[in-house]
Amino acid sequence: MSGEITGAPDWRPDRLGRKLPSLLARGRILTALRAWFAAEAFVEVETPVLQISPGMEVHLRAFMSELVAPDDSRRRLYLHTSPEFAMKKLLAGGVPRLFQFARVFRNGERSDLHHPEFTMLEWYRSGATYIDLMGDCEALLREAAKAAGATRLSWRGTECDVGRPFERLTVAEAFRRHAGIDLLATAPDPHAPDAALLSRAARAIGVRTTDADTWEDVFFRVMLERIESKLGFGRPTILCDYPVSMAALSRPKASDPRLAERFELYACGVELANAFGELTDAAVQRARFETDMALKERLYGERYPIDEDFLAALEHGLPECAGIALGFDRLVMLCLGAPRIEDVLWLPVAR
Secondary structure, rough: OOOOOOOOOOOHHHHHHHHHHHHHHHHHHHHHHHHHHHHHHOOOOOOOOOEEOOOOOOOOOOOEEEEOOOOOEEEEEOOOOOHHHHHHHHHHHHOOOEEEEEEEEEEEEOOOOOOOEEEEEEEEEOOOOOHHHHHHHHHHHHHHHHHHOEEEEEEOEEEEOOOOOOOEEEHHHHHHHHHOHHHHHOOOOOOOOOOHHHHHHHHHHOOOOOOOOOOHHHHHHHHHHHHHHHHOEEEEEEEEEEEEEHHHOOEOOOOEEEEEEEEEEEEEEEEEEEEEEEOOOHHHHHHHHHHHHHHHHHOOOOOOOOHHHHHHHHHHHOOEEEEEEHHHHHHHHHHHHOOOOHHHHHOOOOO
């Protein structure tokens, strides 16, 4: 029958009623975090969802759209996977501290921890380093938990006390401690790490590899199978100092050019945030984009255009700065002990 409802949609009173306490708590957390940013002299901004480039991460898939002009000419645009490029343009334009609760979109992602449309909390500080952002994370997680009436984050029977000092663990230390692998020894050339060396080390601990695997493929497989499930228990973990070959939009670490000023935040084994000491060299950034899009085309048969206006902003003079993206829905989920991300969304995207 046309229009027949199959199943129980989230807007039905019985289901919405069960979710309502969590959704009201979501609002309290949002209010508390906005108040924290206001007290820290941040400006809240809003940037367009439609962008020339959705983001340049190799493994993220974007939603494509089409802009139709009044003369019926057409232009391909994308729903952004992060507001990063637009927010950095505002940094280059002179806004020193800014944040945004942005709706972002990632295709091909749906699970208990993923949703195709979600809320990203992203913020940037001029004149700051990624170390400063680590302090921000500690303060924000405590504010979020307090707003939810909790002292701990929890997920599927595990707990994480945000009142304790956060663990700071380098990626190399994590590989050594949890996988018994000397990660940096597998990258004698830091910019071109050796897939064969890392594959050999992974197979020695029982992690499957193939001859077609890149170094990054093996890195993520070891992370998934041996490391991520051990991060953020008892207290949150800041996993920092990624190999420079995985720098993305971060700058090399001045004290050790084998590494990048990048960290990820974990709680209860769940990744919450990804942070950079931001790269400000437009030529280096262009080269990274071109390399990443060549790999994306080889793996997935598509590539996204480079946002030339973003590179122009870097050339104009992006100040020394640090920035971070935090999954707001995941944070709410952990504050409330919800098992699935859809439990803290007012309405999920239709299946």
